[in-house]
Amino acid sequence: MKLVISLGGSVLMSDFPECKKMRAFAGEVERISEDNEVFVVVGGGRVAREYINAARNSGANNTLCDAIGIEVTRLNALLFASHLSSAPKEIPKTFERAVELSKLWKTVVMGGTFPGHTTDATAALLAEYVNADLLLNATSVNGVYSDDPFRNPDAVKYERLSPKQLVDIVVKGEIEAGSSNVFDLLAAKVVERSRIRTIIFLGEPGNIEKAVSGNFDEIKKIGTVVEP
Ligand code: UTP
Numbered sequence: 001m002k003l004v005i006s007l008g009g010s011v012l013m014s015d016f017p018e019c020k021k022m023r024a025f026a027g028e029v030e031r032i033s034e035d036n037e038v039f040v041v042v043g044g045g046r047v048a049r050e051y052i053n054a055a056r057n058s059g060a061n062n063t064l065c066d067a068i069g070i071e072v073t074r075l076n077a078l079l080f081a082s083h084l085s086s087a088p089k090e091i092p093k094t095f096e097r098a099v100e101l102s103k104l105w106k107t108v109v110m111g112g113t114f115p116g117h118t119t120d121a122t123a124a125l126l127a128e129y130v131n132a133d134l135l136l137n138a139t140s141v142n143g144v145y146s147d148d149p150f151r152n153p154d155a156v157k158y159e160r161l162s163p164k165q166l167v168d169i170v171v172k173g174e175i176e177a178g179s180s181n182v183f184d185l186l187a188a189k190v191v192e193r194s195r196i197r198t199i200i201f202l203g204e205p206g207n208i209e210k211a212v213s214g215n216f217d218e219i220k221k222i223g224t225v226v227e228p
Pocket residue numbers: 007008009010011042043044045046048052065066067068069070073111112113114115116117118119120122139176177178179180181
Protein backbone atom coordinates (compact mmCIF):
# COMPACT_ATOMS: atom_id res chain seq x y z
CA MET A 1 0.00 0.00 0.00
CA LYS A 2 0.99 3.59 -0.54
CA LEU A 3 0.42 5.64 2.62
CA VAL A 4 0.62 9.29 3.53
CA ILE A 5 0.76 9.99 7.27
CA SER A 6 0.16 13.49 8.62
CA LEU A 7 1.88 13.61 12.02
CA GLY A 8 0.73 16.70 13.88
CA GLY A 9 3.50 18.65 15.58
CA SER A 10 1.40 18.82 18.72
CA VAL A 11 1.45 15.01 19.00
CA LEU A 12 4.98 14.38 17.73
CA MET A 13 6.67 17.14 19.73
CA SER A 14 4.61 17.00 22.94
CA ASP A 15 7.58 15.74 25.03
CA PHE A 16 10.28 17.72 23.19
CA PRO A 17 13.26 17.70 23.79
CA GLU A 18 13.00 14.27 25.43
CA CYS A 19 11.47 12.91 22.19
CA LYS A 20 10.34 9.52 23.58
CA LYS A 21 7.17 9.80 21.51
CA MET A 22 9.15 10.63 18.41
CA ARG A 23 11.26 7.50 18.88
CA ALA A 24 8.10 5.41 19.33
CA PHE A 25 6.47 6.88 16.20
CA ALA A 26 9.72 6.37 14.29
CA GLY A 27 9.73 2.69 15.28
CA GLU A 28 6.18 2.30 14.01
CA VAL A 29 6.94 4.04 10.74
CA GLU A 30 10.01 1.84 10.20
CA ARG A 31 7.89 -1.29 10.71
CA ILE A 32 5.11 -0.06 8.43
CA SER A 33 7.58 0.91 5.72
CA GLU A 34 8.82 -2.70 5.49
CA ASP A 35 5.60 -3.61 3.61
CA ASN A 36 4.34 -0.23 2.42
CA GLU A 37 5.52 2.87 0.60
CA VAL A 38 5.34 5.61 3.23
CA PHE A 39 5.30 9.40 3.11
CA VAL A 40 5.19 11.32 6.39
CA VAL A 41 4.22 14.99 6.64
CA VAL A 42 5.26 16.55 9.96
CA GLY A 43 3.52 19.51 11.62
CA GLY A 44 4.86 22.46 13.57
CA GLY A 45 3.15 22.13 16.95
CA ARG A 46 3.61 24.56 19.82
CA VAL A 47 6.93 25.95 18.57
CA ALA A 48 5.37 26.93 15.23
CA ARG A 49 2.54 28.68 17.07
CA GLU A 50 5.02 30.56 19.28
CA TYR A 51 7.02 31.74 16.25
CA ILE A 52 3.82 32.71 14.44
CA ASN A 53 2.52 34.65 17.45
CA ALA A 54 5.86 36.47 17.84
CA ALA A 55 5.82 37.42 14.15
CA ARG A 56 2.17 38.48 14.27
CA ASN A 57 2.80 40.65 17.35
CA SER A 58 5.47 42.47 15.34
CA GLY A 59 3.03 43.15 12.51
CA ALA A 60 3.78 40.28 10.10
CA ASN A 61 0.87 39.41 7.79
CA ASN A 62 -0.66 35.93 7.57
CA THR A 63 1.38 34.87 4.53
CA LEU A 64 4.64 35.71 6.30
CA CYS A 65 3.40 33.99 9.47
CA ASP A 66 2.61 30.91 7.36
CA ALA A 67 6.10 31.00 5.84
CA ILE A 68 7.57 31.04 9.35
CA GLY A 69 5.31 28.13 10.35
CA ILE A 70 6.50 26.16 7.31
CA GLU A 71 10.14 26.56 8.37
CA VAL A 72 9.30 25.07 11.78
CA THR A 73 7.50 22.11 10.20
CA ARG A 74 10.57 21.46 8.05
CA LEU A 75 12.84 21.59 11.10
CA ASN A 76 10.60 19.07 12.92
CA ALA A 77 10.56 16.93 9.77
CA LEU A 78 14.35 16.80 9.68
CA LEU A 79 14.44 15.86 13.37
CA PHE A 80 11.94 13.06 12.70
CA ALA A 81 13.88 11.88 9.63
CA SER A 82 17.01 11.70 11.79
CA HIS A 83 15.25 8.94 13.78
CA LEU A 84 14.58 6.83 10.66
CA SER A 85 17.05 4.60 8.87
CA SER A 86 14.48 4.13 6.07
CA ALA A 87 14.31 7.85 5.19
CA PRO A 88 16.75 10.30 3.55
CA LYS A 89 17.99 13.25 5.58
CA GLU A 90 16.70 15.57 2.91
CA ILE A 91 13.32 17.26 3.44
CA PRO A 92 11.79 17.81 0.00
CA LYS A 93 10.27 21.21 -0.72
CA THR A 94 8.07 19.90 -3.51
CA PHE A 95 5.95 16.83 -4.20
CA GLU A 96 8.03 16.16 -7.32
CA ARG A 97 11.18 15.86 -5.20
CA ALA A 98 9.32 13.73 -2.63
CA VAL A 99 8.44 11.27 -5.41
CA GLU A 100 12.03 11.23 -6.69
CA LEU A 101 13.29 10.42 -3.19
CA SER A 102 10.62 7.72 -2.76
CA LYS A 103 12.20 5.80 -5.64
CA LEU A 104 15.34 5.37 -3.53
CA TRP A 105 13.96 5.25 0.00
CA LYS A 106 11.14 3.38 1.76
CA THR A 107 10.06 6.44 3.69
CA VAL A 108 10.08 10.12 2.75
CA VAL A 109 9.51 12.80 5.38
CA MET A 110 8.44 16.33 4.54
CA GLY A 111 7.03 19.44 6.21
CA GLY A 112 4.84 22.22 4.86
CA THR A 113 4.99 23.54 1.32
CA PHE A 114 3.32 26.91 0.72
CA PRO A 115 1.23 29.44 2.68
CA GLY A 116 -2.51 29.29 3.25
CA HIS A 117 -3.08 25.94 4.91
CA THR A 118 -1.64 23.49 7.45
CA THR A 119 0.33 20.29 6.99
CA ASP A 120 -2.97 18.34 6.96
CA ALA A 121 -3.63 19.90 3.55
CA THR A 122 -0.03 19.28 2.46
CA ALA A 123 -0.57 15.61 3.34
CA ALA A 124 -3.93 15.44 1.52
CA LEU A 125 -2.45 17.07 -1.60
CA LEU A 126 0.55 14.74 -1.45
CA ALA A 127 -1.79 11.76 -1.07
CA GLU A 128 -3.64 12.91 -4.16
CA TYR A 129 -0.39 13.57 -6.06
CA VAL A 130 1.07 10.11 -5.38
CA ASN A 131 -2.31 8.30 -5.69
CA ALA A 132 -2.06 7.04 -2.12
CA ASP A 133 -4.34 4.22 -0.97
CA LEU A 134 -4.73 5.70 2.50
CA LEU A 135 -4.30 9.05 4.22
CA LEU A 136 -3.69 8.92 7.98
CA ASN A 137 -4.05 12.02 10.12
CA ALA A 138 -2.58 11.64 13.62
CA THR A 139 -3.95 14.42 15.77
CA SER A 140 -4.65 15.37 19.40
CA VAL A 141 -8.28 14.14 19.38
CA ASN A 142 -9.57 10.56 19.02
CA GLY A 143 -11.61 11.39 15.93
CA VAL A 144 -13.97 13.96 14.47
CA TYR A 145 -16.70 15.33 16.76
CA SER A 146 -19.84 17.36 16.11
CA ASP A 147 -18.20 20.20 18.08
CA ASP A 148 -14.91 20.84 19.92
CA PRO A 149 -14.91 18.04 22.56
CA PHE A 150 -12.54 20.02 24.80
CA ARG A 151 -15.05 22.87 25.03
CA ASN A 152 -18.40 21.14 24.59
CA PRO A 153 -18.99 17.99 26.70
CA ASP A 154 -22.09 17.17 24.59
CA ALA A 155 -20.05 16.88 21.38
CA VAL A 156 -20.72 13.56 19.61
CA LYS A 157 -17.94 11.50 18.01
CA TYR A 158 -18.41 10.13 14.48
CA GLU A 159 -17.07 6.63 13.70
CA ARG A 160 -17.61 7.09 9.95
CA LEU A 161 -18.15 10.14 7.77
CA SER A 162 -18.48 10.78 4.07
CA PRO A 163 -16.00 13.34 2.68
CA LYS A 164 -18.88 15.79 2.19
CA GLN A 165 -19.90 15.44 5.87
CA LEU A 166 -16.28 16.08 6.89
CA VAL A 167 -16.21 19.27 4.80
CA ASP A 168 -19.47 20.46 6.39
CA ILE A 169 -18.00 19.96 9.88
CA VAL A 170 -14.60 21.60 9.36
CA VAL A 171 -15.97 24.53 7.34
CA LYS A 172 -17.00 26.10 10.65
CA GLY A 173 -13.31 26.39 11.77
CA GLU A 174 -10.75 29.20 11.31
CA ILE A 175 -8.07 29.51 8.60
CA GLU A 176 -5.70 31.99 10.30
CA ALA A 177 -1.98 31.13 10.48
CA GLY A 178 -1.38 28.95 13.51
CA SER A 179 -5.06 28.15 14.08
CA SER A 180 -5.85 24.64 15.25
CA ASN A 181 -8.73 22.51 13.88
CA VAL A 182 -9.14 18.75 13.85
CA PHE A 183 -8.64 18.83 10.05
CA ASP A 184 -7.85 21.65 7.66
CA LEU A 185 -10.68 22.77 5.34
CA LEU A 186 -8.50 22.54 2.25
CA ALA A 187 -7.44 19.03 3.33
CA ALA A 188 -11.12 18.05 3.64
CA LYS A 189 -11.90 19.47 0.18
CA VAL A 190 -8.98 17.56 -1.33
CA VAL A 191 -10.15 14.34 0.36
CA GLU A 192 -13.62 15.02 -1.04
CA ARG A 193 -12.44 15.47 -4.62
CA SER A 194 -9.87 12.69 -4.63
CA ARG A 195 -12.01 10.22 -2.65
CA ILE A 196 -8.96 8.93 -0.77
CA ARG A 197 -9.83 6.78 2.25
CA THR A 198 -8.79 8.85 5.28
CA ILE A 199 -8.49 8.05 8.97
CA ILE A 200 -8.35 10.87 11.52
CA PHE A 201 -7.15 9.40 14.80
CA LEU A 202 -5.51 10.02 18.17
CA GLY A 203 -1.78 10.37 17.66
CA GLU A 204 -0.48 8.03 20.33
CA PRO A 205 2.30 5.48 19.76
CA GLY A 206 0.73 2.21 18.54
CA ASN A 207 -2.18 3.91 16.83
CA ILE A 208 -0.56 4.31 13.42
CA GLU A 209 -0.24 0.52 13.17
CA LYS A 210 -3.86 0.13 14.32
CA ALA A 211 -5.01 2.60 11.67
CA VAL A 212 -3.06 0.75 8.95
CA SER A 213 -4.44 -2.63 10.09
CA GLY A 214 -7.82 -2.00 8.43
CA ASN A 215 -9.63 -3.48 11.46
CA PHE A 216 -12.64 -1.15 11.81
CA ASP A 217 -13.48 -2.36 15.35
CA GLU A 218 -10.03 -1.20 16.50
CA ILE A 219 -9.99 1.94 14.37
CA LYS A 220 -13.34 3.27 15.61
CA LYS A 221 -11.95 3.29 19.18
CA ILE A 222 -9.12 5.63 18.20
CA GLY A 223 -10.60 7.68 15.38
CA THR A 224 -12.96 8.38 12.51
CA VAL A 225 -12.92 6.79 9.06
CA VAL A 226 -13.74 9.09 6.16
CA GLU A 227 -14.72 7.36 2.93
CA PRO A 228 -17.20 7.87 0.11
P1 UTP B 1 0.81 22.80 11.21
O1 UTP B 1 0.45 21.90 10.12
O2 UTP B 1 1.71 22.33 12.27
O3 UTP B 1 -0.52 23.40 11.83
O4 UTP B 1 1.45 24.09 10.57
P2 UTP B 1 -1.37 22.93 13.09
O5 UTP B 1 -2.77 22.82 12.66
O6 UTP B 1 -1.03 23.90 14.17
O7 UTP B 1 -0.94 21.45 13.45
P3 UTP B 1 -0.19 20.77 14.68
O8 UTP B 1 -0.32 21.64 15.91
O9 UTP B 1 1.24 20.62 14.24
O10 UTP B 1 -0.90 19.48 14.84
C1 UTP B 1 1.82 25.22 11.37
C2 UTP B 1 1.56 26.48 10.61
O11 UTP B 1 2.46 26.58 9.49
C3 UTP B 1 1.81 27.15 8.37
C4 UTP B 1 0.40 27.53 8.85
O12 UTP B 1 0.42 28.85 9.37
C5 UTP B 1 0.16 26.56 9.99
O13 UTP B 1 -0.81 27.03 10.90
N1 UTP B 1 1.84 26.21 7.21
C6 UTP B 1 2.13 24.90 7.39
C7 UTP B 1 1.59 26.68 5.93
O14 UTP B 1 1.27 27.86 5.73
N2 UTP B 1 1.66 25.80 4.87
C8 UTP B 1 1.96 24.49 5.03
O15 UTP B 1 2.03 23.73 4.01
C9 UTP B 1 2.18 24.03 6.33
